[in-house]
Amino acid sequence: MLDPAAPQIVVNSRTLYFSWLPADPGAVADLVPTGLRPRPDRQVFLNQYVVDDEAQTSGLGAYSLTYLGVSLSGVDAPGAVSPGGWWTHYVASSPRVLAYAEARGAPGHLGRTVIDVHDGALVAETELDGVPVIRARCRVGDTGHVMSSGHHRYFTRRNGQLLSSVYAYLAEPVTPFEIESVEFLEPEHPLYALRPANPLVISWGFYSPRASFAYPGGLTVHPGEAGLPGELVGASPGAGAAGA
Numbered sequence: 440m441l442d443p444a445a446p447q448i449v450v451n452s453r454t455l456y457f458s459w460l461p462a463d464p465g466a467v468a469d470l471v472p473t474g475l476r477p478r479p480d481r482q483v484f485l486n487q488y489v490v491d492d493e494a495q496t497s498g499l500g501a502y503s504l505t506y507l508g509v510s511l512s513g514v515d516a517p518g519a520v521s522p523g524g525w526w527t528h529y530v531a532s533s534p535r536v537l538a539y540a541e542a543r544g545a546p547g548h549l550g551r552t553v554i555d556v557h558d559g560a561l562v563a564e565t566e567l568d569g570v571p572v573i574r575a576r577c578r579v580g581d582t583g584h585v586m587s588s589g590h591h592r593y594f595t596r597r598n599g600q601l602l603s604s605v606y607a608y609l610a611e612p613v614t615p616f617e618i619e620s621v622e623f624l625e626p627e628h629p630l631y632a633l634r635p636a637n638p639l640v641i642s643w644g645f646y647s648p649r650a651s652f653a654y655p656g657g658l659t660v661h662p663g664e665a666g667l668p669g670e671l672v673g674a675s676p677g678a679g680a681a682g683a
Contacts, residue, residue: 440497441535443542446656448497450649453554454488454562454610455575457618457644458510459635466632470527473511474601474663475594477525482510482642483633484524487552487575488564488650502533503552505565505573506545507633508593514661517605519570523592528630531563543658544595545600561646572630574622577648582611587645589596594661610650614665618644624637 441447461467464481469475485507491498506529514523530550531537541547550567556579565573587610595602610612623634 440540443479443493443500443539443654445503447499447539447654448651449490449499449653450495450651451494452490452650452652453648454486454489454619454650455554455561455577455646456484456486456488456650457575458482458484458642459621460528462538462634462636467501467509469668471472471511471525472594472596472601473669474661474665475514475523475525478510478512480642482501482522483635484508484510485546485573485575487565489552499536499539500533502531502536503533504536505552507532507630509633510655511594514592514594514603516587516590517597518589520589521591523603524596525593527633530567539654542595542597543604546595553654554664556648567628570625572623572625572628574620574624576619576621577646578617578619579613580615582613583649585612585614586610587612587647596665599665601663601665602658603661604655604658606652608650608652608654610645612645612647616644616646618629621654 449558461483467481468477474645488507489503492503495644511523520567527543528549532551537547541563554648561577561579564571564577621635623631
């Protein structure tokens with residue numbers, strides 16, 4: 440098992456990352472712990488990415504991943520450009536990656552993400568237990584000379600505590616880029632609470648065939664209660680021990 444306190448780096452992943460306004464803002468707010476505040480518009484974010492070769496990572500191997508969650512107020516990433524985010528679901532194809540992330544408090548599920556691009560049409564699909572649960576369709580162009588860089592901040596919880604981590608990233612976004620549809624395919628699955636409004640309202644997003652980022656080596660304990668609404672504070676959904 441990978442040491443969950445050790446940093447990791449991923450280079451040149453194929454990444455679709457965007458956010459939207461939800462169909463049920465109340466259900467989205469109920470997914471956020473009491474120690475954090477969702478944005479007033481209850482914005483939801485989704486990142487679907489594929490790492491095709493083990494040589495693209497420092498030890499994670501090849502894998503695919505989808506994470507999604509709720510954008511937050513008052514806890515921006517460094518630079519105050521990107522809002523902090525609370526992970527609600529973390530779907531990885533690799534048991535190694537899943538164990539590493541779960542030990543850091545991620546709400547892990549074993550599944551698969553596929554991104555297919557053909558003649559400018561992109562389809563990204565996330566599966567759980569072999570069943571498609573999320574499908575995004577986009578129109579995409581080519582990369583140019585523009586680079587996107589900065590930091591994201593994500594929150595998890597472990598052993599009754601909120602944990603904060605900051606992820607540095609670099610990406611080469613394509614132009615043009617347009618999200619045509621986002622489908623949540625299983626109404627009975629808890630993921631469905633995060634589905635977008637109809638008509639679709641996209642807040643921001645990009646596709647990059649070459650996106651790189653780092654998992655931080657340490658996690659910071661964030662003050663505040665880690666319980667969800669209606670849940671006893673102090674209950675631990677996480678597993679394992681990670682260096683905080």
